[in-house]
Amino acid sequence: MSTLKIAGLKVSIETDQGTKHILKGVDLTINEGEVHAVMGPNGSGKSTLAYTIAGHPRYKVEGGSITLDGEDVLAMSVDARARAGLFLAMQYPVEIPGVTVSNFLRTAKTSIDGAAPAIRGWATTVRDSMKNLRMDAEFATRNVNEGFSGGEKKRHEILQLELLKPKFAVLDETDSGLDVDALKIVSEGVNRAHGTTGLGILLITHYTRILRYIKPDFVHVFVDGRVAEEGGPELADRLEDEGYDRFLVDGVTDTPEPAGAQA
Amino acid sequence: MAVVSTDAAERLGIRAHSDGPAASPSRIPVQSRAERFSSFEHDDFPEVTGFEAEWKLTPVDRIRSLIDGELDGSPYPIRYPEVEGASVEWLPRSDARVGSAGAPEERASANAWTSFEHALHIGIDGAIETAMTVTRGELGDTPRAAHTIVTAAPNSRGLVVLDSQGGAALSENVEIVLGEGAQLTVVSLQEWDGSALHLASHFARVGRNARLRHFVVSLGGSVVRVNPSAHLAEEGAEAELFGVYFADAGQHLEQRVFVHHDAPHSRSRVTYKGALNGDGARTVWVGDVLIAPSAPGTDSYEQNRNLVLSEGTRADSIPNLEIETGDIVGAGHASATGRFDDEQLFYLQSRGITEDEARRLVVLGFLSEIVQKIGEPALEARLLSALEDELGAVR
Ligand SMILES: Nc1ncnc2c1ncn2[C@@H]1O[C@H](COP(=O)(O)OP(=O)(O)OP(=O)(O)O)[C@@H](O)[C@H]1O
Ligand SMILES: [Mg+2]
Numbered sequence: 289m290s291t292l293k294i295a296g297l298k299v300s301i302e303t304d305q306g307t308k309h310i311l312k313g314v315d316l317t318i319n320e321g322e323v324h325a326v327m328g329p330n331g332s333g334k335s336t337l338a339y340t341i342a343g344h345p346r347y348k349v350e351g352g353s354i355t356l357d358g359e360d361v362l363a364m365s366v367d368a369r370a371r372a373g374l375f376l377a378m379q380y381p382v383e384i385p386g387v388t389v390s391n392f393l394r395t396a397k398t399s400i401d402g403a404a405p406a407i408r409g410w411a412t413t414v415r416d417s418m419k420n421l422r423m424d425a426e427f428a429t430r431n432v433n434e435g436f437s438g439g440e441k442k443r444h445e446i447l448q449l450e451l452l453k454p455k456f457a458v459l460d461e462t463d464s465g466l467d468v469d470a471l472k473i474v475s476e477g478v479n480r481a482h483g484t485t486g487l488g489i490l491l492i493t494h495y496t497r498i499l500r501y502i503k504p505d506f507v508h509v510f511v512d513g514r515v516a517e518e519g520g521p522e523l524a525d526r527l528e529d530e531g532y533d534r535f536l537v538d539g540v541t542d543t544p545e546p547a548g549a550q551a
Numbered sequence: 552m553a554v555v556s557t558d559a560a561e562r563l564g565i566r567a568h569s570d571g572p573a574a575s576p577s578r579i580p581v582q583s584r585a586e587r588f589s590s591f592e593h594d595d596f597p598e599v600t601g602f603e604a605e606w607k608l609t610p611v612d613r614i615r616s617l618i619d620g621e622l623d624g625s626p627y628p629i630r631y632p633e634v635e636g637a638s639v640e641w642l643p644r645s646d647a648r649v650g651s652a653g654a655p656e657e658r659a660s661a662n663a664w665t666s667f668e669h670a671l672h673i674g675i676d677g678a679i680e681t682a683m684t685v686t687r688g689e690l691g692d693t694p695r696a697a698h699t700i701v702t703a704a705p706n707s708r709g710l711v712v713l714d715s716q717g718g719a720a721l722s723e724n725v726e727i728v729l730g731e732g733a734q735l736t737v738v739s740l741q742e743w744d745g746s747a748l749h750l751a752s753h754f755a756r757v758g759r760n761a762r763l764r765h766f767v768v769s770l771g772g773s774v775v776r777v778n779p780s781a782h783l784a785e786e787g788a789e790a791e792l793f794g795v796y797f798a799d800a801g802q803h804l805e806q807r808v809f810v811h812h813d814a815p816h817s818r819s820r821v822t823y824k825g826a827l828n829g830d831g832a833r834t835v836w837v838g839d840v841l842i843a844p845s846a847p848g849t850d851s852y853e854q855n856r857n858l859v860l861s862e863g864t865r866a867d868s869i870p871n872l873e874i875e876t877g878d879i880v881g882a883g884h885a886s887a888t889g890r891f892d893d894e895q896l897f898y899l900q901s902r903g904i905t906e907d908e909a910r911r912l913v914v915l916g917f918l919s920e921i922v923q924k925i926g927e928p929a930l931e932a933r934l935l936s937a938l939e940d941e942l943g944a945v946r
């Protein structure tokens with residue numbers, strides 16, 4: 289059984305104002321087939337966690353570890369992580385001028401599998417996957433994410449998830465900006481991948497709406513760069529009712545700040 | 552690395568060149584383009600020192616033979632297919648069509664004009680279905696002059712490819728004349744051998760409601776300088792000038808574009824994209840746009856983007872916009888020279904694509920945006936694979 293294990297992860301970034309510490313010791317273990325939801329206020333470091341798992345060069349790991357079945361993920365290049373079975377559906381997918389979706393998908397699939405997919409079978413697979421996600425066939429000839437609407441970009445991310453068949457996927461606010469129908473279509477795509485490949489999922493979201501379609505096994509509350517509370521699906525409902533106030537007060541108490549802040 | 556851009560729209564990790572023309576707002580040329588001297592006679596132009604605005608970015612020592620040397624102006628072997636509605640013939644110098652679109656503005660161009668014996672005429676008379684591709688591949692290393700005239704009859708439609716291969720030391724002029732309502736695409740394709748020297752001036756005259764699409768594709772050669780100009784001479788004339796170039800180590804690729812808006816409601820778009828890779832790879836793009844008092848209602852935009860793939864390269868990118876009428880629809884320019892966009896590379900790598908492969912994809916994508924506009928699938932495919940070959944050396 290595959291396991292993605294994050295332990296004591298500390299991450300900073302360099303800004304014009306100096307070093308900014310964002311993740312302050314994150315512990316999170318995802319087993320094959322599990323769905324973990326991560327919820328938390330804006331700026332708490334959710335995307336930072338996602339990018340750090342994928343290996344974005346901007347994020348500097350100060351401490352802790354990420355391992356995939358015992359292998360040191362942090363030692364791997366970005367592309368090696370993807371080939372090892374990690375996938376990130378980005379909050380803001382990037383436009384690549386002049387590179388068509390079809391060329392991109394084939395190149396990515398070839399890289400991940402180490403061999404080019406059979407031409408005819410692949411074309412059919414892509415077409416079917418696009419159809420399932422209600423993406424017009426015309427998207428294959430368009431340049432990657434160029435001129436895509438917000439929702440179209442998210443579908444394109446999930447298309448890649450279905451085609452590349454990773455072991456673990458981080459979905460960073462894949463539900464944001466989706467209309468009701470699109471949310472359902474995209475969720476179905478995630479569930480198909482989950483059902484057919486035993487995908488483990490780290491689902492970052494602000495809304496419980498998507499959790500009605502993609503049922504989490506665990507919910508983690510992310511505050512100020514660490515996991516402040518963990519629980520089952522019921523925790524998400526509680527967050528929806530109560531918000532994050534309770535945790536924010538705790539967050540301040542935890543930080544070795546001026547004594548006055550503890551009042 | 553300072554990040555500067557005249558146009559934030561394109562994400563390139565944009566960086567202006569050290570001498571800064573890319574970042575400076577529209578610079579008024581010392582001398583208006585409208586007043587530039589022109590003549591058909593070589594000796595009417597002063598000696599070239601290499602310090603002139605016209606030549607200071609060009610390695611004149613490598614092309615002295617073309618600027619001042621004796622040039623062989625005789626006809627040369629060409630290949631072309633039979634295309635219904637198109638004709639190819641050699642014309643005497645005395646033919647009335649010679650000189651109908653423009654006159655040399657510098658000494659090498661005038662040297663070619665003084666020296667050519669016959670002009671190659673490519674005529675488009677109807678709506679041609681297939682491309683008229685004229686290939687020359689046996690010019691040899693003797694310094695040569697050439698003169699080409701492409702005419703598109705009123706309301707004709709077609710695509711002409713001027714494909715240059717092999718070795719050459721060539722100075723030439725190309726006249727392009729579009730009659731009323733004609734729609735013509737001209738692709739000037741420089742696929743020279745590595746040692747070729749090539750100076751070209753293209754003079755296009757675009758008639759009423761006619762539309763020129765012009766492509767300069769420079770891949771091969773040692774020093775290649777192709778300067779296209781479009782005279783939007785009658786009401787409703789339109790020109791789209793595209794360029795794509797890939798400079799390798801030691802290669803000098805230059806293009807000085809001039810669009811002359813000289814009639815009401817004329818429209819122009821200039822889009823040049825280049826990549827530089829290897830020590831001494833050098834590119835120059837100058838984009839002059841003149842909107843004359845005679846051109847109210849002009850709509851014009853020009854841009855140049857360069858992607859720097861290695862150390863030791865230099866890209867100059869200099870837009871000049873002169874506006875002499877208050878009544879315009881739009882006039883703008885953008886210029887940027889930069890390295891890879893890290894976010895694009897990250898996105899591709901996060902899908903398992905290796906860094907080298909990701910770079911190749913990004914560069915190819917960047918350049919193929921121009922190639923995709925040619926509108927001739929076979930040629931586009933051939934050029935894309937030629938670009939891929941160029942990229943073989945990129946890491
Ligand atoms: N490149 C950057 N420059 C400056 N600050 C940054 C940068 N990247 C992240 N940060 C800061 O790090 C903190 C965490 O950001 P992150 O994007 O991880 O938050 P998030 O939890 O995903 O928020 P949201 O819910 O709004 O997506 C924020 O305060 C953010 O401003
Ligand atoms: Mg985020």
